[in-house]
Amino acid sequence: MTELQRNFWLTLIGRSISRLGNTFHFLALSLMIYAKTESALSVGQAMVATTLPMLIVGPLAGVWIDRLDKRKLAVICEILRGLTVLAIPFMPDVRLMYLFAFLSSMIGNISNTAQSALTPQLFPREELLGYNAKIQTAIQTMGIVGPILAGLVVSMWGYTAAFVVDFATFVLSALTLALLIVPKWIAPSDTEREKSQFWRELSEGATYMVRQPRVMNAILIMFTAMALSGMFNVLFIVFSKDIIAVTDRQFGWLEAGIGIGLALGAFLMNFAKRIDLLLFVRLGMIVDALLISALGYLVHSFYAEWVVVVGFGVCTVFAMIAAATIIQTETDPQYMGRVMGFYDTIFMAGTVLSMALAGVVETVFTVREIFIYGGLVTAGLIALLSLKRLPKAAETPVPASSSSSAVESAS
Template sequence: MGQKQSMFAPVKQRSFRNLFIGSLFSDSANWLDMTALAVVIAYEWGMGATEIASMMIVLALPWIFIGPVVAVWADRLPRRMLMVTCVLIRAVVILGLFFVPNLYLMLALVFLRACVATLYNPARMSAIRSLVSDDLLPQAISLGQMSMYLTQIGAPMLGGALIPLIGARQVFLVEIGFLLLSALFLAFLPPLKSEANESERGQHFWKQFAAGIVHVKSKRILSVSIILMTIGMFIVLLYDGMLVIWTKDVGLGEHAFGYLVSALGIGSVVGALLMGSIPRWHKKPLHMLITLALICGLLDVVIGLGGLKVITVGLWMWFLYFLFFGIFSAAAMIPFSFIIQKETPKHLIARVSGVSTATTALSMLLAPALGAWLSSLIGIGGTFVIAGLFMSLIAVIVLLLLSRILNEKQDVVNESPAPSA
């Protein structure tokens, strides 16, 4: 019966609709301040790539070192109160960015903003599981991903349009307005009290912290999915910042980069929509994740061959190609998020989400440097080829071991039933 549900069925429920709209405003605010921060650093202060890179590092560090720890509170505290409080704290931090006089204070505020996000995001993941029935969970996850991709496209465009009209710093004030609207919608959620079970009440903080890591290690399907996604993110980040150089190497012209980024963005939205509308993968999400990882790896290889001039086509053929690449890469996030939700009991969702995010965030620090080194040795095209082949190889290895992964003993206590992966 759950397989017949519409992609947009979850938004018919008032509580989830408030969470979805609140998330739209919150995610839009995230991308607005990323645009404004970059413009202030590069244009107002006349700084360069080093300072932009330092901002990205400061953004990543809390997800690695603080996120898994504060996720304990996301599981223990009432999530409505927690999300509203986090959004309001972010609004205060962004107000500070409006007045910030130098890079060092800006980095301190950006770090604080990221710390708040490490508490907010696991709480949101946990709230989805509490608000939506199991048969609507795939659609709810797809809608959440679609929200992120839509705001990733729309918010920078809005920021780019506003900056010439009102200035970069005034965009922070627009962002504060978005955050206040987000807090308003989130305030209408039910209380969403802690899902902690009786055995956890009164436990020492660090024992509760370790419970998320122990659960990931004990569930082979879950740990394999996180490892696979972490490797996938690492490979993407090897070349992610070098797409503009690839465009130049292929000889497509300065204007082509914007078109290809747009193609990726449009494809991401389409990918999320398709995964929310196709029910067949719900019973075997790990199969789907591996298949999509294999496809993305092969698509990377073709992009690399283009960079090596082995494949030569025009801009619009590459536009269509990157559109499909966006579809498949975005689609892979849906079964991954679904596995985390279904293979984790409700009282551990935030902690497992924190562990997962920390592992993928670590790649934000390591992959770009390795990618730059590889590109200096074998070129951008060669880096794409190596990255794609490695991703495909990992997917094939996991596929060969799939029967062993799926035959794990279900010996974890307090587990809710999970589908066959």
């Protein structure tokens, strides 16, 4: 097996296992909080707790990720994340569950950003879309199996068992990361650290990102879409259980439906090499918003809801893979961690805001009205952001004033 093949299979297995565990964690946390409080606001607060860390550590973590050994950092984070996840079901108070969900997410965001920044070092840049699509296909396949199994585990053994499974997957993920073959990392010297100050590096990363029109357009579209998606994530469980009246096991099948859509969309991206990736970001998020609107207006049964969420998964993964690949292929390597950090932060800012408002908005409008009108408005805004044609540049410009604080060279 070549180094390239080894890295591919380790990455595919590690991220797929981690995704399987995350489905257990997400489903168990949502159902456990809702069972304890019977409140959409409480579910929203739990989801805010899991997404808020990205707003706090995203750009700052990006600077340190560019300075540190990305693989070792990810390994440590995966182990710490598993331990914090394992503690959640043993917390005696819902507020402590929020706290540990926050800590787990903060550590996980650092790990995910480090792994995303590491990816261009594992595979040839011109083949990144193909590798991203294959890995995402496997990851999202776990999103099909995971919710079904999680629903069974929760119904048979309770919420704690689901968190134990998630802990085990993080340990396995750390092992696969440790076995990757990556270029040798060279720590910057003390002189280099003095010349390249933290806040200057942060500012340079932001300036560089803003000067990349295609990257910025993809980020702004994802932010706009997430402003609706965050609210959808909170109200989805309310819509499903209170309006459609699904059981916990059926809710697992709905989550699996999203997973089927994600896996199918990731598989189809293997055949998209000749199509501008920015088009996938734009159309994927427009159709996503329209599907949420259709969910509120047309859906009155479990089966119809299942079909809609499958389509939602397909369009979501189109945009997510395309946006990540645009950044990985059109960003200079020395800025990769910072741009990924900013992207994750901006991406999640809309999610956090809408999650926080979900419970409040629900007191004014019905869930169906939120889905209908929110979807239409979001689709319109993304269409406006998509009007300008932005062809890919021959080369990604690098500012003359750029500085590198973390050097990664071939061993």
